Amino acid sequence: MKKIVILFxxxxxxxxxxxxxxxxxxFNGTEIKIVAAITNNPNAKGIKKAQNLEVNTEVIDHxxxxxxxxxxxxxxxxxxxxxxxxxxxxxxxxxLSPVFTKNVKAINLHPSLLPLFKGxxxxxxxxxxxxxxGGVSVHYVNNELDGGEIISQIxxxxxxxxxxxxxxxxxxxxxxxxxPDAAIKIxx
Ligand code: GRF
Numbered sequence: 435m436k437k438i439v440i441l442f443x444x445x446x447x448x449x450x451x452x453x454x455x456x457x458x459x460x461f462n463g464t465e466i467k468i469v470a471a472i473t474n475n476p477n478a479k480g481i482k483k484a485q486n487l488e489v490n491t492e493v494i495d496h497x498x499x500x501x502x503x504x505x506x507x508x509x510x511x512x513x514x515x516x517x518x519x520x521x522x523x524x525x526x527x528x529x530l531s532p533v534f535t536k537n538v539k540a541i542n543l544h545p546s547l548l549p550l551f552k553g554x555x556x557x558x559x560x561x562x563x564x565x566x567x568g569g570v571s572v573h574y575v576n577n578e579l580d581g582g583e584i585i586s587q588i589x590x591x592x593x594x595x596x597x598x599x600x601x602x603x604x605x606x607x608x609x610x611x612x613x614p615d616a617a618i619k620i621x622x
Contacts, residue, residue: 439471466618522617
């Protein structure tokens with residue numbers, strides 16, 4: 435059996451998708467369990483989504499810590515206690531210090547074709563950019579923001595006249611395939 439911890443900060447649609455696709459399911463003979471969903475944001479909509487799907491949720495509010503490292507220490511402690519084999523960042527909006535990146539095996543989902551458009555507002559910047567393609571990446575987390583080794587990517591053509599909503603919908607759809615597939619690939 436392999437254990438996953440998911441970190442999220444907001445809407446939690448990828449969190450919900452991961453639970454639906456992976457939790458308590460067996461892939462290539464390996465059972466996967468999502469042992470906790472942890473958020474830094476007490477108001478994250480994803481909390482309800484995880485609870486509805488009967489996954490244990492925890493809030494570790496970053497505002498209650500005096501600095502980044504103290505918050506990261508608490509995160510690492512929780513992830514260690516849960517004995518996670520893999521931690522998945524699904525819309526987790528915090529920069530992580532080496533306290534985290536050196537101690538936790540983690541992957542992140544990013545809505546662009548990395549190394550293009552690292553950081554915030556990637557969907558908007560990628561939509562407005564001159565590139566003929568958009569895409570989604572899953573990569574290992576290291577101490578460079580959105581800069582760790584790429585695990586998998588899917589791209590799509592920006593069609594003439596494509597609206598921003600169509601572009602973001604396409605990204606969401608790809609995210610819902612790419613992230614669970616990457617987790618399965620790593621854990622089984
Ligand atoms: C996703 O687009 C992901 O690529 C980015 O944050 C967004 C999270 O959305 N890192 P949701 O909270 O899973 O709906």
